[in-house]
Amino acid sequence: MGSCLAERLSDHLRLSQSERDSLDRLEEQERHFRRGAVVIREHDRPRELFIVRSGWLHSSVALGNGGRQIMRLKFAGDIIGLPLLAFTESPETVAAVTDAALCPFGRERFAALVAEHPRIAALILSLAVAERAALADRLASIGRTPARARVGALLCEISARLRQTGGVEDDRFLLPLTQEEIGDATGLTAVHVNRMMRTLVEEGLIERQNGYVRLLDEQRLITEVNYVDRTAIETGWLPPPR
Amino acid sequence: MGSCLAERLSDHLRLSQSERDSLDRLEEQERHFRRGAVVIREHDRPRELFIVRSGWLHSSVALGNGGRQIMRLKFAGDIIGLPLLAFTESPETVAAVTDAALCPFGRERFAALVAEHPRIAALILSLAVAERAALADRLASIGRTPARARVGALLCEISARLRQTGGVEDDRFLLPLTQEEIGDATGLTAVHVNRMMRTLVEEGLIERQNGYVRLLDEQRLITEVNYVDRTAIETGWLPPPR
DNA sequence: CGCACCTTTGAATGAGATCAAAGATGGTGG
DNA sequence: CCACCATCTTTGATCTCATTCAAAGGTGCG
Numbered sequence: 001m002g003s004c005l006a007e008r009l010s011d012h013l014r015l016s017q018s019e020r021d022s023l024d025r026l027e028e029q030e031r032h033f034r035r036g037a038v039v040i041r042e043h044d045r046p047r048e049l050f051i052v053r054s055g056w057l058h059s060s061v062a063l064g065n066g067g068r069q070i071m072r073l074k075f076a077g078d079i080i081g082l083p084l085l086a087f088t089e090s091p092e093t094v095a096a097v098t099d100a101a102l103c104p105f106g107r108e109r110f111a112a113l114v115a116e117h118p119r120i121a122a123l124i125l126s127l128a129v130a131e132r133a134a135l136a137d138r139l140a141s142i143g144r145t146p147a148r149a150r151v152g153a154l155l156c157e158i159s160a161r162l163r164q165t166g167g168v169e170d171d172r173f174l175l176p177l178t179q180e181e182i183g184d185a186t187g188l189t190a191v192h193v194n195r196m197m198r199t200l201v202e203e204g205l206i207e208r209q210n211g212y213v214r215l216l217d218e219q220r221l222i223t224e225v226n227y228v229d230r231t232a233i234e235t236g237w238l239p240p241p242r
Numbered sequence: 243m244g245s246c247l248a249e250r251l252s253d254h255l256r257l258s259q260s261e262r263d264s265l266d267r268l269e270e271q272e273r274h275f276r277r278g279a280v281v282i283r284e285h286d287r288p289r290e291l292f293i294v295r296s297g298w299l300h301s302s303v304a305l306g307n308g309g310r311q312i313m314r315l316k317f318a319g320d321i322i323g324l325p326l327l328a329f330t331e332s333p334e335t336v337a338a339v340t341d342a343a344l345c346p347f348g349r350e351r352f353a354a355l356v357a358e359h360p361r362i363a364a365l366i367l368s369l370a371v372a373e374r375a376a377l378a379d380r381l382a383s384i385g386r387t388p389a390r391a392r393v394g395a396l397l398c399e400i401s402a403r404l405r406q407t408g409g410v411e412d413d414r415f416l417l418p419l420t421q422e423e424i425g426d427a428t429g430l431t432a433v434h435v436n437r438m439m440r441t442l443v444e445e446g447l448i449e450r451q452n453g454y455v456r457l458l459d460e461q462r463l464i465t466e467v468n469y470v471d472r473t474a475i476e477t478g479w480l481p482p483p484r
Numbered sequence: 485c486g487c488a489c490c491t492t493t494g495a496a497t498g499a500g501a502t503c504a505a506a507g508a509t510g511g512t513g514g
Numbered sequence: 515c516c517a518c519c520a521t522c523t524t525t526g527a528t529c530t531c532a533t534t535c536a537a538a539g540g541t542g543c544g
Contacts, residue, residue, distance in 0.1 A: 061382050064468045069382035085364075086372040086475040091379075107479045114367075115360045115481035122327075122356050125367045130328040132374045135381065137333075140303050140311035142385045143429030147532065178490065187385030192532055194492060210541095226306045233328040237349045239357035389500065420522060434500055436524060452509095 003027045004051035004103045008077030009123055011164065012233060016241040019117050026113060027051065027103040033096040040081055040094040048104040049081035055100025056176055059092045060184065070185035072135065073097070073158065076165040082128060085110070098176050122238045134230040142187045145226065150186040151196040152225035155206065159215055160229045172214040245269045246293040246345045250319030251365060253406065254475060258483040261359050268355060269293065269345040275338040282323055282336040290346040291323035297342025298418055301334045302426065312427035313377065315339070315400065318407045324370060327352070340418050364480045376472040384429045387468065392428040393438040394467035397448065401457055402471045414456040 006015060006023040015023070030053060033039055040046045042062055057074040071092060074080055083091050084107060114121040134157070141153045158175070162168045179197070180190040188196070200206045205221050207214040215221055248257060248265040257265070272295060275281055282288045284304055299316040313334060316322055325333050326349060356363040376399070383395045400417070404410045421439070422432040430438070442448045447463050449456040457463055 061378060063382055063386050065386075067386055069378075069385050071378050071381065082371050083375055084476075085479065086368040086375065087472075088476050091375045091470070091472075111364065111479050111481045114364050118357045118360055118363060121360060121363045121367065122353065125356075125363065125370060126328040128367060128370050128374065129324050132370065132377060133325055133328065133333045135374060135377050136303060136311075136313050139313065139377065139381045139384065140305055142381060143311050144305050144307070144309055179492095180490080189533060190491085191493090191534080195532095198492080228333070230329075230333075234326075234330050237327065237353050239353045421524095422522080431501060432523085433502080433525090437500095440524080 004053045004077065005079070008051070008079075009120065011077070012123060012126075013119075013235050013238070018242055019120060022113055022116055023120075026105045026109050029104055031102050031104055033057075033100045033102065035096055035099050037096045037100075038093060039096060039102065040090050040092070042091065042093045043089050045088050046081060046084055046090055048106055049079060049084055049110060050102040050104050052076050052078045052080060053101040053103055056097040057094055057100055058097055058181070058185070059094045061092050068093075068184050069187065070181065072131070073161070073185075075161055075167065079124070079127070097181070117242055119238050119241045123235065126233050126235070126238075130230050130233045137228055137230065141226070147186070147188050147192055148196045148199055149225040150188065151182065151193060152200060152205070152221055153227045154182060154186055155200075155213060155215065156218070156222055156225060156227035159218065160227075160231055164231050170214070171216075171218060172212055174211055175213045176211065246295045246319060247321070250293070251362065253319070254365060254368075255361075255477050255480070260484055261362060264355055264358055265362075268347050268351055271346055273344050273346055275299075275342045275344065277338055277341050279338045279342075280335060281338060281344065282332050282334070284333065284335045285331050287330050288323060288326055288332055290348055291321060291326055291352060292344040292346050294318050294320045294322060295343040295345055298339035299336055299342055300339055300423070300427070301336045303334050310335075310426050311429065312423065314373070315403070315427075317403055317409065321366070321369070339423070359484055361480050361483045365477065368475050368477070368480075372472050372475045379470055379472065383468070389428070389430050389434055390438045390441055391467040392430065393424065393435060394442060394447070394463055395469045396424060396428055397442075397455060397457065398460070398464055398467060398469035401460065402469075402473055406473050412456070413458075413460060414454055416453055417455045418453065 002020070003023040003026060005026065006020055009015060039050065039057065052074050054076055057080065058070050059072050059074065060068045060070040062068050074094070080094050080102065141150050159168055159173060162173050167173055179193040183190045183193045186193065201208060204216055207216055244262070245265040245268060247268065248262055251257060281292065281299065294316050296318055299322065300312045301314050301316065302310045302312040304310050322336050322344065383392050401410055401415060404415050409415055421435040425432045425435045428435065443450060446458055449458055
């Protein structure tokens with residue numbers, strides 16, 4: 001089995017053999033985490049970044065009052081710990097939502113990769129920029145839209161991103177988040193998340209059964225909650241491969 | 243006068259002559275924008291990125307209901323239009339808050355720079371990651387903290403970032419934002435921003451006179467509103483210069 | 485079977501929005 | 515130089531969405 005990162009990048013462009021080799025060399029281990037385990041703790045000084053091979057995780061920051069804000073869900077193929085490139089102290093906590101398998105790699109190996117393969121560096125920059133845009137969308141959603149739309153937008157994002165990794169069948173996916181966690185992601189209380197979920201069900205927009213969620217009218221939901229898909233990125237401008 | 247970008251990057255590391263030359267070649271023009279002018283419009287397909295030479299700008303996204311969420315203020319040395327690296331359609335609007343001078347450059351020149359100077363690519367990736375962290379902080383602030391803290395945190399961020407570019411003297415800076423704009427940045431109404439500003443004044447945390455703001459007890463303000471400075475970034479891991 | 489944890493529901497409270505209107509301020513043209 | 519108009523700030527009253535507090539069902543796991 002090749003590099004997890006190579007698989008992800010292949011979604012966006014055709015890697016050269018040389019690029020693929022470098023990516024393979026980047027990852028020689030696989031580490032496993034249990035549901036609930038903390039992979040990186042806020043203010044710690046992690047030595048490694050990770051690529052998600054399987055499972056759900058999320059990054060979050062602790063709030064003054066004891067709560068937390070979940071920033072982003074991490075699925076198979078996502079890079080964990082990019083902030084380590086800018087800060088020695090991690091600004092965020094990363095924890096496993098489900099059991100998860102991760103591929104760790106050191107910062108110096110990342111530096112070597114960047115030096116050897118400018119196109120990969122540029123692509124990862126693109127992905128970071130896209131993630132920033134997704135974060136911006138969520139900022140807008142949380143800052144200025146009613147609770148129902150926030151919950152709906154989160155479901156849209158999960159659906160769109162899971163589809164990329166084959167986690168959606170028939171517009172239906174397993175949602176292993178508690179309502180508490182959904183609240184931490186959307187800036188709502190668990191109680192209110194519950195009410196909004198039921199509202200969405202009553203309105204015929206979604207359907208739920210034992211942990212699975214189905215988007216009954218995804219197009220309408222997307223429109224009503226103002227969701228924007230940020231999974232597809234531009235690669236035309238990238239420098240040539242090596 | 244050399245490249246605006248070179249000046250900014252020099253804050254974080256010592257550029258090689260070769261790097262400096264490439265950066266200089268990147269910028270041969272300077273363009274001026276009036277207060278209120280739109281530099282990049284959401285959904286447009288801009289051909290250029292910019293470096294801010296002088297003035298304040300901000301990026302924002304339009305909300306469904308006619309409002310907008312201001313994402314980030316842009317000061318001298320900031321890069322504008324990075325999303326263009328990931329998307330052909332701009333996900334955000336960039337507008338001038340004050341009269342501003344910008345240095346435009348094309349995406350292909352950026353690609354050439356990245357190919358030639360991996361260290362610069364890595365540094366810009368670092369800066370993008372730091373910006374993402376700052377956005378995350380704001381997300382947490384807007385999602386879960388009371389209005390007073392949101393306004394206070396914005397003032398802290400402005401102060402910290404302006405200090406980098408020499409825009410703060412004696413803990414005092416010119417604030418050219420209307421309360422409407424502060425509201426769009428913090429997810430509050432202009433009316434409520436006004437009340438919170440007065441509260442901060444009454445509490446002796448800030449002082450205002452004709453457009454200037456002074457942070458009277460910056461340390462206390464930072465603690466109370468949970469502000470985290472993201473201006474300093476890690477550069478130890480970067481690959482060697484060329 | 486029993487204990488944790490999660491979901492659901494109800495009632496009361498509150499932070500911030502909305503609506504409305506009165507001062508300030510500053511730029512513009514006469 | 516001044517008057518006027520547009521924009522911005524300030525203040526008050528009311529309303530609403532989400533929070534908080536409380537407690538009753540479910541569900542799965544050890």
